[in-house]
Amino acid sequence: MHRHFKAKVVDNNFAAEAFKLITLSPVSEALVPLPGQFYMLESGRSTDPLLKRPFSVFRFNEGSLQFLYRIRGRGTTSIAGFNKGDLINVVGPLGKAYPEPDGRFMAVTGGVGIASLYSLLERNRGNSVLFYGARNAAELLYREEAEKLSAKAFFTTDDGSAGEQGLVTDKLSEFIKNEGKSMPVYACGPHPMLRKVAAIAKQNNLKCYVSLEEHMACGIGACLGCVVKAKSSVGDYGYKRVCKEGPVFDADEVLW
Amino acid sequence: MHRHFKAKVVDNNFAAEAFKLITLSPVSEALVPLPGQFYMLESGRSTDPLLKRPFSVFRFNEGSLQFLYRIRGRGTTSIAGFNKGDLINVVGPLGKAYPEPDGRFMAVTGGVGIASLYSLLERNRGNSVLFYGARNAAELLYREEAEKLSAKAFFTTDDGSAGEQGLVTDKLSEFIKNEGKSMPVYACGPHPMLRKVAAIAKQNNLKCYVSLEEHMACGIGACLGCVVKAKSSVGDYGYKRVCKEGPVFDADEVLW
Amino acid sequence: MKAPNLAVDIAGLKLKNPVMTASGTFGYGEEYSDYFDLNALGAVVVKGLSVGPRTGNPTPRIVETPSGMLNAIGLQNIGVKTFIDEKLPFLRRFDTKVIANFFGDSIEEYVECARMLSDAEGVHALEMNISCPNKQEGWIVFGTDPMTMDKVITAARKATGLPLIVKLSPNVKDIGQMAKIAESAGADAVSAINTITGMVIDVRKRAPVLANKTGGLSGPAIRPVAVRMVWEVCRAVKIPVVGMGGIMNAEDALQFLIAGAKAVAVGTANFITPSAACDVVEGLKLFLETEGVSDINEIIGTVRA
Amino acid sequence: MKAPNLAVDIAGLKLKNPVMTASGTFGYGEEYSDYFDLNALGAVVVKGLSVGPRTGNPTPRIVETPSGMLNAIGLQNIGVKTFIDEKLPFLRRFDTKVIANFFGDSIEEYVECARMLSDAEGVHALEMNISCPNKQEGWIVFGTDPMTMDKVITAARKATGLPLIVKLSPNVKDIGQMAKIAESAGADAVSAINTITGMVIDVRKRAPVLANKTGGLSGPAIRPVAVRMVWEVCRAVKIPVVGMGGIMNAEDALQFLIAGAKAVAVGTANFITPSAACDVVEGLKLFLETEGVSDINEIIGTVRA
Ligand SMILES: Cc1cc2nc3c(=O)[nH]c(=O)nc-3n(C[C@H](O)[C@H](O)[C@H](O)COP(=O)(O)OP(=O)(O)OC[C@H]3O[C@@H](n4cnc5c(N)ncnc54)[C@H](O)[C@@H]3O)c2cc1C
Ligand SMILES: Cc1cc2nc3c(=O)[nH]c(=O)nc-3n(C[C@H](O)[C@H](O)[C@H](O)COP(=O)(O)OP(=O)(O)OC[C@H]3O[C@@H](n4cnc5c(N)ncnc54)[C@H](O)[C@@H]3O)c2cc1C
Ligand SMILES: Cc1cc2nc3c(=O)[nH]c(=O)nc-3n(C[C@H](O)[C@H](O)[C@H](O)COP(=O)(O)O)c2cc1C
Ligand SMILES: Cc1cc2nc3c(=O)[nH]c(=O)nc-3n(C[C@H](O)[C@H](O)[C@H](O)COP(=O)(O)O)c2cc1C
Ligand code: FES
Ligand code: FES
16 A cells, blocks of 8 residues: 655666656655556646656566656656755656566567567566667667567667667568467557557557556546547447556447 | 856855755856955755845855855755765856955954955954854854954854853844944944944944845846835935945845 | 544534545545545545436547646446446445535526435535536536526535535636525535636647537636635635645645635545545545644634635 | 848837747846847837826735746836836837836826827827726726726827827736727727736735735646636737737747737736747747748748637
């Protein structure tokens, strides 16, 4: 029941330009997360920025939690300013994890989406076929590590500076056509990429799990700010909370 | 004309519990201040705290500015969090300086008021008779240095842990009775102390300059937030701006 | 020293302490029970309920602003029936008062909602959200038009025997005047303030960030406005006042109590610190102890202004 | 590429760019001339003037709030005559428009003030602050009561041939409606928003922090409310609108322009960064260049809402 705790910043270093890795060590008892779950991290000492920010747990063990994040706006800029030794407020683990894969699976990710999938690869070492796209070589964060954890790995970049030039979803389609028939798909990345992945999975009758993002205020299901349109048993659609019923959804539930 | 500049934090260390000394190095051309002038220092990166905070220049030379400050509320807590190498926005030097003493003078200060008078002592080495009071020995900041700069120095503390136990104003009265007749008084400290100092000076027909504090928004004379009641040529009184007509006032002008 | 008394009485509703949660920021209570013991609270105020369920607005529904946030949830809720069947049993397990916030698109819906909630076991009081438009009569917002406001409160008053708290909109010229209307229409208490309407524009897209265009501003940014309005309301009416708007900690809560509010509600702060409301209770205790005050009622309304 | 056009026209008043300073935050201009070249501005709006000098309120007059501040300066000013004699000559040296903000305690004082300012060389337009009480008629605030507002604007309109900008109070239910009243009473333009009334209580002293009890909230905290109100005003009237409230940088200014304001004013930001208004001008240029827009007028009012 310690979902709200203080954690000490162990370090907070650049993983690439505009990407940092923050390592936290909870100072009180904390729950152990599952791959796909996320935490709300304090965004600074003052009331501006006000809200905590959501981040998928990247790696974890008994005593520490790691988050890989892109510096985007005010919240992440503020988080990037935390120093070793600072104490910050954390809420989590939150949300639904990825369903445990039963054998081989495909993992599709774009950009910092790797943060959400990485621990799934780790936990299922050698069982994943990875499709990992980024803007350029520098933003293919933890590429080598991710490759080692996977049975097979394909990399794409927008500019061709690493892997193949092109879209990760094209690579996915191609692979499924040739050999991927029976594996489920796990995906995390930009919304348009996820929509495409879901469509490809559907065409090929593959189970597909996507991890969605939405602006969040509370992260714990109270504000109804983070909803996505989903199929509903009553009426045309209903709104589901990304922070509570997600962030991982069966792609079939989502109204894309 | 470079009253608004960026400065690099050279260091920002504790001078005592709840007191810090911040050293800044302007990265662009900046004006050289006079004793008694002050600067507005950025209070953080976000809009909360919003306003800059005023601090008397403690020590300075060509390339650096030092401020001695007490950590009181949100602004000073935020300033205490600045790290070596950080760039911060600064406005100054601002306000009226102490009139140049012509020979010997008395300097009366309570607590962190020393920050305002210290450079006056430095500039007029050996000419001051110092009366310096604080809560306890630890808060008699820069005691030894100040003593060395002065012809004579009296220290008082509330708890008797250094110097004499008692009020600095009593020490001042005593001294004036015995020998101080012709020296002007320069004072900076809590408002009740200043009121007392002004009264003592008046009784003894001594010139008296006090450095006042008021809540400030702009520090440059525009908002009219920082005014004090002062004698006026038209009407019973007028309001004078601490940031512009002060912070150093002839004690006679002030309506106490 | 004896522990100070925190209990207050809001129109017959006895609260163990003056701290509530603000409607819409605390779900149906469940969501927070992982973070602290709900027994610590004076009252839980649940998300606004309508007769039937509502899907609410499209997304984005929230956007952060300096020291605040805008929300345009659109009053998404599960409806009174599902609330009574599925959420209320959980809340009944706690020794804290349950206040049901409700709203409608028409006077009839308000009345129906008040009736259904009054019959439910474990609802101790009603809070009426009148910051919504009357869809039957020209979309006039109930809570900003004196006539419409009087009518809807009078009707709801007849429909319930429970203490009726009317939640005032800050989007008015004279909130004290509006409070008087609520009082004379039969409200047992008033609460203030609801959110202030605001808007953020995405300058690259040249469009509002929120799908609903405008949203309600909450959080510390509005606190000075809320304190002022609560002070005005307290001077205008004799019925008890529940104060809220930007309360982040006990000191903020004390501003409202000292201004005259008999209780306070913690809203947006719950999002930032899930235990915020409980922390406010602890902070109030500490304040009373430090100041040597034996009863919170000795603090209420003591502002020298 | 040609430098983008920033010039705008406010009711015949030609501004080299849409950036002004907000009254009361820029002194009489002098104070800021140490920090940047005032020629960079579209207009300088000076501290509110009354016929005779005013001493203003006792202190404390300001208090910081989350992302904002309250002020209760009490309209301290040197009076129209001293302004004309001692401050205006300095401002005439710059190639920027000078807008004189003014107010009164009675309709007569407004009229007298408008007349005196209209005769002065180097005053290009008047901005009428109507957020003050009519001391002769029951302390009703001119700008929140439709009748009183109509009367005072009609009277001032007759007293001046200069462009008359009426500054709207946000402490109303429907600011669009108030703008319409200003328009029909003869205002050439409206500006919005003035500060929102707020209060901070010192919980240890159990008293308001400000000597005046309440003060006006300004700064980024109010920006979402200001953008919403300016958007409403722009939809309500045909006369040009000057937008303000919490503008800290060019992006904030763009929110108001996109919402429909033809010009903007930078207020509290001047206190934090003395060159703020000038920085906004630079930022607007950069934005137009980056977005490939050749004229600021192509941006104004383009919000898709
Ligand atoms: C469940 C979940 C897990 C996430 N995991 C990670 C992660 O592991 N690493 C990582 O770098 N980022 C992750 N994100 C996204 C991260 O939360 C946002 O980048 C961050 O909140 C932006 O904050 P900011 O203040 O810096 O940006 P803002 O200034 O708030 O916004 C900058 C830009 O980011 C967009 N944005 C802001 N918040 C979100 C959000 N919640 N979702 C999507 N877009 C947003 C805004 O629309 C804007 O375009 C995750 C988001 C969710 C919902
Ligand atoms: C000209 C001038 C020179 C100063 N020089 C120094 C200096 O060299 N060293 C130093 O430590 N302090 C100095 N001060 C005081 C310093 O500015 C305040 O302590 C600081 O602004 C408090 O900021 P805060 O946010 O930490 O406190 P807040 O949270 O704003 O307030 C904490 C407490 O400090 C009081 N306070 C806040 N601002 C002021 C102010 N401007 N004047 C007086 N009391 C205030 C508040 O009433 C409150 O009791 C000076 C003030 C002025 C006006
Ligand atoms: C996300 C959100 C949803 C809200 N929903 C409701 C609601 O359903 N009914 C209601 O009366 N007030 C609602 N409010 C208003 C709050 O109860 C409260 O009046 C307001 O947020 C001010 O308090 P705060 O600043 O502490 O949040 C909501 C506020 C927020 C932020
Ligand atoms: C210290 C201060 C003094 C002000 N004085 C006046 C005034 O004399 N006349 C007036 O019309 N508005 C006055 N205002 C209101 C501002 O012009 C402006 O409308 C308001 O502050 C909102 O803008 P901002 O958030 O950018 O400051 C004053 C504001 C402040 C902060
Ligand atoms: S973020 Fe509040 S419900 Fe999901
Ligand atoms: S602080 Fe603004 S006038 Fe002095």
